[in-house]
Amino acid sequence: MDFSINNSASNTLFQKIEQVRRRQGKVQDTHITLAHGSGGKAMRDLIDDIFVSNFDNPILSQLEDQASFNLSNLLQQGDRLAFSTDSYVVDPLFFPGGDIGELAVNGTVNDLAVSGAKPLYLTCSVILEEGLAVETLRRVAKSMKAAANKAGVQIVTGDTKVVHRGAADKLFINTAGIGVIPSGISISTQNIQPGDVVILNGELGNHGAAILVARGELALETDIQSDCQPLHNLIETILKACPKVHAMRDATRGGLATVLNEFALSSNVGIRLEEESIPVREEVKGICEILGLDPLYLANEGKLVVVVAKENADTVLSVMKSHPTGKDACIIGEVISSPPGIVLLKTVFESERIVDMLVGEQLPRIC
Known part of the structure; x- marks a missing residue:
């Protein structure tokens, strides 16, 4: 019996096999099992x-096991790469105003942007x-997609691991960005000089308060x-108007107080804040008063701290x-020469107190 087939039939058969092989899989399970991290078909179906x-x-x-980029395309947009990574372990996964997926994308996008970089690619x-x-994971992935689309970045590679029940808390995400x-x-921070002005783009502590209530x-x-x-x-808009911004940072864990202490220590200058100028919602103030927290240390996930020369501050x-992201921006303080490495707060009572670096953790699992 002749089992040979002609070239045309062979090509057609191989094409059909390849189509089947490349067809995206579907998750059949309702919950994650260890098989979804085994490297086999269940894992491939989950990823697909x-x-x-x-x-x-x-x-x-x-x-592929890595993402490859055309360097000439990157060089057309700038002369240096910015690279950042962060992990997200927020509890709960979903909270008023966002979720762990949106947080993971925006967090890494912002870490890149405060260097003046245009964010392009993320890992997940x-x-x-x-x-x-599985539906929880699907919801998070859709949220990441929406956040990436809004930020104009692509998620280009990633990894999946599954651990035994009780070895983690539902879902942790790591994102890196270029x-x-x-x-x-x-x-x-080395650019900061006495006489510079500190600007904030809006209310402090909303993220930390929202997580606490959730x-x-x-x-x-x-x-x-x-x-x-x-x-x-927002950062792109700022840099078009004033390319000589001295320093920028997004105030996340540790809040505004931690960012400004880092600025003061790195540049060996002092910073004086005006308490009356720092915007905090009354509800956030109330929560802080009840729990003995300080809004200056509460986490944020969309607050930008900008330090510029005094002559550029109004611009x-x-x-x-x-x-829209900076409509509530305000000047909250100034850089001073002494005492170096210290952040001072001028209170509503006209007295001054030191705003030190956060010791311990006001709220764990915040981002």
Whole structure:
């Protein structure tokens, strides 16, 4: 019996086999099992169904172990790369104003943007606890897709691991990001000088307060939402108006107080804040008073701290106020020569107190 087939039939058969082989899988389980981290078909189906289908782009679709970029395209946008990574372990996964997926994308986008970089590419690695609902993971992935689209970045590679039940808390995410810094931009704490002005883009502590209320441990009713948002467009607007910004940082864990202490220590200058000028919602103030917290240390996920020369302050403040993400921008303090490495707060009672670096953790698992 002749089992040979002609070339045409052979090609058609191989094409059909290849189509079947490349067909995206679908998750059949309702909850994550250890098989989803085994490297086999269950894992491939999970990646196809949850991540590839949401993050699809030409680089990711190659499904290699790494993402490859055309260097000439990057060089057209700037002369230096910015590279950042962060991990997210927030509890609860979903909270008023955002979720862990949106947080992971915006957090890394903002870490790149404060260097003056244009964020371009992200990675996404997840650690899943056995028993996590697949629908929860699907919801997070869709949120990451929406956040990435809004920020104009692509999620181009990643990794998935599954741990035994009880070895993690539902879902942890790590994102790394690459951006390109345009020539002529040099943002660094080393640039800060006495006489500089400190500008903030809006209310402090909304993220920390929203997470605290969402945990349901306190009988509090409030409409406070997290300020989770990308800052890259606001920063781009600022740099177009004033390329000589001295320093920028997003105030996340440790809040405004920690950022300014880092500035003061790195540049060996002092910083004096005006308490009356620092915007904090009354509801956030109330929560802090009840629990003995300080809003200066509460976490934020969409707050930008900008330090500029005094002669550029009005220009920067004006363009920030013209942007939706900076409409509540205000000058909150100034850089002073002494005492070096110290942040001072001029209170509403005209006295001064030292705002030290955060010791310990006011609220764990905040981002």
